[in-house]
Amino acid sequence: MTKPKLVIVGNGMAPGRMLEFLFDNSPDTFDVTIFNAEPRVNYNRLMLSPVLSGEKCYDDIITHGNDWYAQHNVTLHKGAKVSMIDRAAKTVTSENGLTAAYDKLVVATGSNPFIIPLPGKELDGVLTYRDLEDVEKMLDAAQRGGRAVVIGGGLLGLEAAAGLKMQGMDVTLLHLMPTLMERQLDPAAGHLLAEEFKRRGIDVLLKANSHEILDDGTGRVGAVRLDDGTKITANIVVMAVGIRPATTLAQATGLEVNRGIVVGDDMRTSDPDIFALGECVEHRGTCYGLVAPLYDMAEVLADNLAGGHSAYTGSITATKLKVTGVDLYSAGDFAEGDDREEIVLRDAAAGVYKRLVLKEDRIVGAVLYGETADGPWFFDLLKKRADVSEMRDTLIFGQAYQGGAPLDPTAAVAALPDDAEICGCNGVCKGKITKTITEKGLTSLDGVRAHTKASASCGTCTGLVEQLMQLTLGDAYNPAAVQPMCGCTQLGHDDVRRLIKSKGLKTIPDVMQQLEWSSSGGCAKCRPALNYYLVSDWPDEYADDYQSRFINERAHANIQKDGTYSVVPRMWGGMTSSTELRAIADVVDKFEIPAVKVTGGQRIDMLGIRKEDLPAVWADLGKAGFVSGHAYAKGLRTVKTCVGTNWCRFGTQDSTGLGVRIEKFMWGSWTPAKVKMAVSGCPRNCAEATCKDVGVVCVDGGFEIHFAGAAGLDIKGTEVLGLVKTEDEALEHIVAVVQMYREQGHYLERIYKWARRIGYDEVRRQIVDDAGRRAAYFDRFVFSQKFAQVDPWSERVSGKDKHEFNPLAIVSAEAAE
Amino acid sequence: MNAENRNWVAVGALDDIPRQGARVVKTLAGCIAVFRTADDEVYALDDRCPHKGGPLSQGIVHGASVTCPLHNWVFDLATGLARGADEGSVAVTAAKVEGGQVLLAADDLARAARP
Incomplete structure (x- = not known):
């Protein structure tokens, strides 16, 4: 039986979320086809500001990658803008000629930025702030420097101004009203915000009515003129004054449209087979532009599509400003009124301002500036219409001050009810988080983000989520609070x-x-x-x-306790020969090297060499064909092998040959911490590949690739990355996983710690499941090897860094007298 | 002794020492580590950490400090005193640069030579 067809027009955050609900709760109900006017997968629009400020990149904000669509059998038409809906034939057609039939249709066309009808609005360099193209254009302009004029002192305008400033542009912010964000903030908080922006070097002009945008003579923006005649030079103008529901298609289709597409509580439009959600809809007279209501709608719609009877009854919204270093939270309604009381807390020195608006002993509005940790708690009281008369005297100090002595933050979170909202962006409540942690055995923040979406969007509730993990897991949770790199910085x-x-x-x-x-x-x-x-x-x-x-990587040998050095030449895959052994013996005799030892990585260590002798030792070893074994490096060390099919009666593959090949391909590469590998020719595993950073166990059908083992400070068996058929594939997978680690690992963090931190499944997803990514990692490694694969010993034998090995001077007793 | 009247021994050119690096001057009694900071200040310390004898000349130079390569003790190059929680010190040899040449104070070197 064929499944009914669900077609979605638009691929923003609302339909993305709706599909997640649908696939989670009612998988395989529909054949899904998406038409996306933008030429890409789904990303988190909330995070455009961090992309603009340079704190994140596009890849960081993708919510659904290509593989997600593949996994759920969703047909995604990118760059396909729907131009016509035929309600009689029940089909949609895109501008580029694609047609799809539907049983149920979801219109999620979102919104368009509002363009102020100023003279000059069509000039080159007049931008809006809505999607990734806009961000790219702004970043491009920022590269060239100059001044940006941002029109609009609401959320988007402020984030655009802060981001452009961080990118090095001079910025003037124009706002029509007397205070910034007047719809979310009261005048006092708006003033604090304006002062903060001025402190950052942004010119803030309030009550500034733009009159026209002036041509610089070449068809580009040159300046903005205000009503009062003020002229501000501008290289770009960003209009961020609001959004309008995108309803053109719905109107042309004959659906009922006011400001937005009119929907009922079941998210149905005036056509029973057509639904709508997101910023394009109007529900009970309200259009929403924040993400939490869209997610509420998504949940309702997903249920109704699957045959349920959910109702959306509207949302109360809270707002956070995503500008690094500015903490601001507002919720509800805070206009003054005779029937309203307010509680205000100001701490000028700490830059804190808090205001609660009460009506009939209930919170109806909250504005927090400078200190926002209690935002979700106030918001929770507000949504529940909780009677706060009992705690009125201490309410403004926050949750920690209720009921006697201040509680520690974890206790404050513990006191929240299960249905208290923790993550506003994704509408995740406390109970859902704690339940998922327990059910799925989650121990990492990334795991919680992956399973619940809590703190996965703007990230400001990360602290709360971590406290919940602490609470649920007790000592088993090692808070991943960002450890500064060192005492020189706050950054991790x-x-x-x-x-x-x-x-x-x-x-x-x-x-x-x-x-x-x-x-x-x-x-x-x-x-x-x-x-x-x-x-x-x-x-x-x-x-x-x-x-x-560190000295070892400067001297290309290992410093020992007495200040002498040890030298380990490379023996590819642990293979050697009489010629090599003879050369080593000669070097040991010639330089009177006091100790020679076989290492655990199948090679030979010469210990106790004076630093000034190192170049001469290397010269002799080099003549016998030896290169540096990098036994001193945060880099590729050894690839241990067994004799495999060459000699062993159990061998299934040429493990020695593969080991040598890997080592010759990868030597010289620098890594966050040392990397030791091994290749075993059969599951008896004589090369002990299953406790290495990366290991291969050969089997009859191919090569089982392992990673993230440890046999040092910690003992840990490897995780299986995957099984591949050929040596070429094995090499590609190994190189790719090491490159991923090279790009993401923290310095001195071994592979097993890195993999545990980011999740083994994430590594498999990127390296095994995603051939495109794997190839990209591989290519980046190969590129970097062009510059890294140089034998440091022969370079120094030829005279490089001579100063490193010789004294500056030898002072005789006479000179010193 | 008045610093002006001290005898100085030239040990090499400033440019022979890498910025944020060190070179060794050998004396009869032991080695002196001569450091050059990022802003071309020059300092000299005994090349021997009081903790386990590590060669300070092999450490990483940061600001006017050096970190011992063996166990990460950090020393102030000007005073020879250990920084942070560690306690100890190394002898300082007065050093200066004149005309691109690094000079060490002869009497300090002599003291180093007669332990």
Whole structure:
């Protein structure tokens, strides 16, 4: 039997969420086809501001990637704008000629930015702030510098202004009203906000009525003139004054439309087979532009499509401003009135302002500035219409001050009821989070985000979610609170890595300057980390800073307790020969090397060599064909092998050959911490591949690839990455997983810790399931090897860094007298 | 002794020491580590950490400090005192740069030479 056909017009956050509900609760109900006017998959529009400010990139904000659509058998037409709905024939047709028949149709066309009808609005350089194209245009303009004029002092305008300022532009913010965000903030909070923006170097002009946009003579924006005659030079103008429901298609189709597409509580339009949701709809006279109501609608619609009888009854909304360093929360209605009382708390020194508006002993509005942790609690009381007369005297101090002594934050969260909303963006309540943690055995923040979506959008409730994890898991939860990299910065490793990429930072002094390091030259913790991140991220451009490397990587040997060094030449896959062994024996004799040892990685260690002898030792080893074994490096160490089909009666594949091939391909690469590998020729696993960073166990049908093992400080068996048929595939998978680790790992974090942090399934998803990503990782590794695969020993035998190995001077007793 | 009247020994050119790096000067009694900071200040300390004898010349130089390569003790290059929670110090040899040459104070070197 064929399934009924569900067609969705629009691929924004609302329909994305609706499909998640539908697939979760009623999988396989419909054949789903989506028409998306934008040429891409679904991303989180809430996160455009962090993309604009450079704190995130596009990949970070994708909510549904190509594989999600594939997994759920959804046909997604990208770049296909629907131009016609034929209600009689029950089909939709796109501008590029695609037609699809529907049994149920969902219209989710969203909204359009409102363009102020000013003279000059059509000039080049007049932008809106709505989708990724807009952000890209703004980033492009920011590259060229100059001044941006942002029109609109609401959420979007403020976020655009802050982002453009962070990108280095001069910014003027124009707002028609006397205070910023007047729909969400009272004048006092609006004033604090304006002061904060001025402190950031943004010119804020209030009561500023734009009159026209002036041509610079070439068809581009040159300036903005206000009604009072003021002229402000501008290289770009961003209009962020609001949105209008996109109803053109619905109107042409003959659906009932007022300001938006009119829907009932069941989300049905005036045609019983056509539903609508999101910013394009009007429900009980209200159009919504925030995400939480859209998600409420999504849940109702998903249920009704699956045959349920849910009703949407409207939403009360809360707002948060997503500008880093500005904490602002507002909810409900805070106009003054005779029947209303207010409670205000001001702490000028701390920059805190809180105001609650009460009506008949119930909270009807809340504005928090500077300190917003209690926002969700106030919002919860507001939505429940809870009687607050009992705690009125201490209410403004927040939840921690109710009922006697201040509670610790975890206790405050513990006191929240199960239906208290934790994540406003995704409408996730406390009970859902705690239940999912227990049911799925989640132990990481990423896991909770993946399963519940809580804190997965704007992220401001991360602290609350972590407290819930603490509460639910007790000591089993190790709070992933961001550990600063070192004492020189507040930023954690992830933030630093992301900002290096997004801000294009390419030297250590540049990183320290742009990311506001608190020390002048860093420390022995952050400098090697930064050096690695820059080597890894800009292989062709960054000039390796040897002075930021630990001595072993500067001297290319391992420092020992007495200040001498040990030297380990590479023995590919652990194979050697009489010639090599003879050369080693000769070197040991010639330089009177006191100790020789076989290592656990199947090679030979010479210990106790004086530093000044190192180049001569390497010269002799080099003549026998040896190169550095990097036994000292945060990089690829050894690939241990067994003899495989060459000799072993149990061998299933040429494990030695594969090991040698991997080692020859990957030697010289720098990694966050050391990487040790092994290839075993059969499941008896003589090369002990299942406790390595990356291991291969050969089987009759191919190669089982393992990762994330440990046999040091911790003992841990590997996880299986996947089974592949050929050596080529094995190499591609191994290289890709190492490159993913190179790009994401924290400095000194071994693979097993990195993989545990981001989730084994995430690694499998990117490396095994997504061939495109795997190939991209592989290609980036190959590119970086062009600059990394140089034998450091032969370079130094040829004279590089000579100063490293010789004394500056030898002072005789006479000179010193 | 008045610093002006001290005898100084030239040990090499400033440019022979990498910025944020160090070189070793060998004396009869032991090694002196000569450090050059990012802003071309020069300092000299005994090349021996008081903790386990690690060669400070091999450490990472940051600001006017060095971190010992063996166990990460950090020393102030100007005073020779350990920083942070660790307690200890290394002897300082007066150092200066004149005309691109690094000079060490002869009497400090002599003291180093006569333990």
